[in-house]
Amino acid sequence: MGHMLWPFGTTWRPVRQRHRGTVDLRWLSARTWTRRWYPQGVDLGEWQGRRTLAVSWFRQKLDGTHLASRVAFVDLERSRHLDVLLAIDEDGMLQPAPIHAGGLAWFGDRLFVAATGRGIWEFDLSAIRRVRGAEARRVAGLSGRGVRASALVAVRTRVHPIDLRCSYLGRVFDADGTPLRRVLIGEYVTADSGRIAEYTIPETDEGRFEEQERFSPGLPRMQGAVRWGERHFVSQSDRMHPGALWTGRRDALERDRVPLPVGCEDLALDLDAKLLWSLGEHPWHRVVRGIPFRALGIDS
Structure with a gap:
């Protein structure tokens, strides 16, 4: 990933907290x-050999016009980020x-x-570059002269075409914890008609996402999905109330008693630390949360 190092002297630093048994980054x-x-x-x-959490963000005007997108890479041990x-x-x-x-x-x-x-957009992390001045401000969605001197890009x-709305995207692991070259791609819809499909990811530049199977859990407002063996995990938002986590076989999902963050x-899935990570998007309720497997009744 080039020669970029932690940290960059930023004060925009996530803080790791323990809260009722969860690991919270605020x-x-x-x-x-x-x-x-x-x-x-x-x-x-992994970023430079360190366990790292990636969190994507989008920037918008207050009227909802999209301006920019970024990914914050968080060093989980040091809570520094880039x-x-x-x-x-x-x-x-x-x-x-514009995504x-x-x-x-x-x-x-x-x-x-x-x-x-x-569809699904692919970005090359091995070719991250630093841009400066007007170019940095443009990619950050800043109008006018702004204050941004430089940025990593x-x-x-x-672009991978997918026959779904592609609202969210999650990883897939075998029952023994082996990461597979597969993803779950799903649709956020307010009705209960949203679909989730599993795809293999292309191994070559010319390869395509290949659909393996799809299903409709019958849940409105689905926000994320991952799979570990036969156990699926699906998040469901409920406006300004805590979210719901649904787990189990894809044709028999049950609501877990552990709530997800508001929004x-x-x-x-973090099989090394035995955590399921989620996050809350709403201002003042914003958290990146790791829920221990033991709280979900998972023996690993």
Whole structure:
């Protein structure tokens, strides 16, 4: 991933807390309450050999106009983080990636991001670059001169067409914990007709996402899905109330007694730390939460 190192002297630092048995990351900054940036997707990976949590955000005007998207890479041991803006290359000029970034799946140097209604977008983490001045402000969605002197940017390498709305995206693991080259892709709809499908991811630049199976759990407002063996995990938001976690075989999901954060979004499995990660998007309720497997009745 190049020669970038932790930290970057930022005060925008997530703080790790224990709260009723969960591991909570909260932002000691305007990120806690801002209505301009909203967190969405989450996944686990390695950055320079360190266990790292990736959290996607989108930037908007207060009227809802999309401005930019980024991924915050959080060093889980040190709670330091690095922001990487997502960009597209239009005839040699970088522009902000116009996507909600509702889900992430991180495979080595390949970061797959849900692009609602427009498939899955792939970004190359091995080619992250630093841009400066007007280019940095443009990719960050800042108008005018602004204050941003420089920014790290990951550029889109491919668009993968998917026959679903692509609201969220989650990883798949075998029953023994082996990560598979598969993802779950699902649709957020307010009715109970949302679908989730499992795909293999392409191994080559020319490869395509190949659908394996799809199902409709009959749940409105689904926000994230992951699979470990036969056990599926699906998050369901409920406006300003705590979210619900549904677990079990795909044709027999049951609501878990453990609540998810208010405004819950994407899910990620952390088999090393035995945590299920989720996050809450709403201002003042914003948290990235790891729920221990033992609280979910999982013996691992």
